[in-house]
Amino acid sequence: MKRHFFEILALLLIGGSLVFFVQCVDYLSRRDYVAAIILMFIGLAVISVGKEMARLALVQKD
Amino acid sequence: MLLPGLFTGSWQGRAILIALFPLAVLGIGIWRRIESILLLGFPSALLVPVAAAPEIVASYSALRFAMVAIGLIAYLFGASVFASFYEPVKPVSSRQLSSASKPQPVRWRRRFRVYHGLAILSVVFPAVILYAINFNDSNQAFMKQMFPGRAGSFAAVVNLAAIGVWVLMYSTFFLGTLRPHRTGDRDLVADLARLRRDARRAKPRPLFYVGVVAALAFMLLLLISQLK
Numbered sequence: 001m002k003r004h005f006f007e008i009l010a011l012l013l014i015g016g017s018l019v020f021f022v023q024c025v026d027y028l029s030r031r032d033y034v035a036a037i038i039l040m041f042i043g044l045a046v047i048s049v050g051k052e053m054a055r056l057a058l059v060q061k062d
Numbered sequence: 063m064l065l066p067g068l069f070t071g072s073w074q075g076r077a078i079l080i081a082l083f084p085l086a087v088l089g090i091g092i093w094r095r096i097e098s099i100l101l102l103g104f105p106s107a108l109l110v111p112v113a114a115a116p117e118i119v120a121s122y123s124a125l126r127f128a129m130v131a132i133g134l135i136a137y138l139f140g141a142s143v144f145a146s147f148y149e150p151v152k153p154v155s156s157r158q159l160s161s162a163s164k165p166q167p168v169r170w171r172r173r174f175r176v177y178h179g180l181a182i183l184s185v186v187f188p189a190v191i192l193y194a195i196n197f198n199d200s201n202q203a204f205m206k207q208m209f210p211g212r213a214g215s216f217a218a219v220v221n222l223a224a225i226g227v228w229v230l231m232y233s234t235f236f237l238g239t240l241r242p243h244r245t246g247d248r249d250l251v252a253d254l255a256r257l258r259r260d261a262r263r264a265k266p267r268p269l270f271y272v273g274v275v276a277a278l279a280f281m282l283l284l285l286i287s288q289l290k
Contacts, residue, residue, distance in 0.1 A: 038284045045277035052270040059264045 006057035013050030017043045072115035080114045083107055091141075100141040105134065124197045131189055180236050187231070191224045 020043035027036035073081045084107040091099035112118065194201060195217060205213045205220075260267065 034287060035284060038280050038287065042277055042280040042284070045273045045280060049270055049273040049277065052266050052273065055261065056264065056266065059261060 003057050003060035006053050006060060010050050010053035010057055013046055013053055017047035017050060020046060066118040072118055077114065081111050083110050092144075095145060097142075097145040100145050101138060104141075105138075124193070127193070127197065131192075135185055176240075180240070184232060184236060188225070188228050191228060192221065195220050195224060 020039050024036045024039040024043060027033075027039060084104060087099060087107040088104045090096075091104055096103075196202075202213070205216055209216045
């Protein structure tokens with residue numbers, strides 16, 4: 001149960017980080033570079049949290 | 063270099079010596095079999111005639127770029143093989159090792175697949191980057207709009223920056239990944255042991271908390287910057 005919870009959370013976080021990266025590209029095309037850089041950092045932070053969740057899911061699997 | 067220069071009339075008088083300079087470098091490289099001259103010296107020497115007579119590359123179409131790129135890649139592969147291939151002295155007698163008759167281990171087949179993949183990517187990456195800078199219509203239009211009258215010079219700077227970034231990427235992510243694959247690498251063994259230890263811990267690492275705090279802080283920053 002715990003493992004599935006971590007897996008879903010990891011998927012959501014990694015998928016959610018992609019939304020931030022897409023928004024980053026959108027802001028770049030609108031020449032709003034500051035917002036784009038902030039969004040890129042949000043995406044990187046969210047993907048690192050998702051990666052950690054995926055690791056915890058793997059530990060539960062073992 | 064020679065033909066476009068002859069066509070545009072750039073190699074008149076002593077200027078022909080500049081056009082022949084890369085050939086001289088190539089000749090020395092072949093004669094002495096020096097890898098650095100063949101793989102770096104000759105391709106760099108090709109830029110000397112271009113610097114002396116830029117009009118010979120003024121009207122490069124995407125097709126000509128592709129032909130030159132294929133020619134350069136073929137040359138680099140050929141020169142690499144030529145520089146590393148030495149005919150060994152014929153032995154008096156020879157005996158086949160017992161391992162030579164066995165099929166190639168899976169790990170070696172996998173490693174060769176990785177090598178081939180890296181060779182293909184090291185061709186594709188710089189070609190795509192250079193194409194995007196020099197032949198993509200929207201990028202060209204953007205450069206002309208942002209730097210009217212200086213778009214050519216700006217493109218040259220961006221080309222140099224792209225080559226620099228590519229060399230950095232190649233040494234860090236391509237060669238850097240292959241380097242620790244050597245058998246019995248002590249640093250790699252220590253790293254793997256640490257990773258195994260970390261993986262067994264069923265608690266989030268400090269990186270998790272840093273990620274959460276950073277994400278929230280950047281979201282707040284974005285909100286404040288957009289509200290202003």
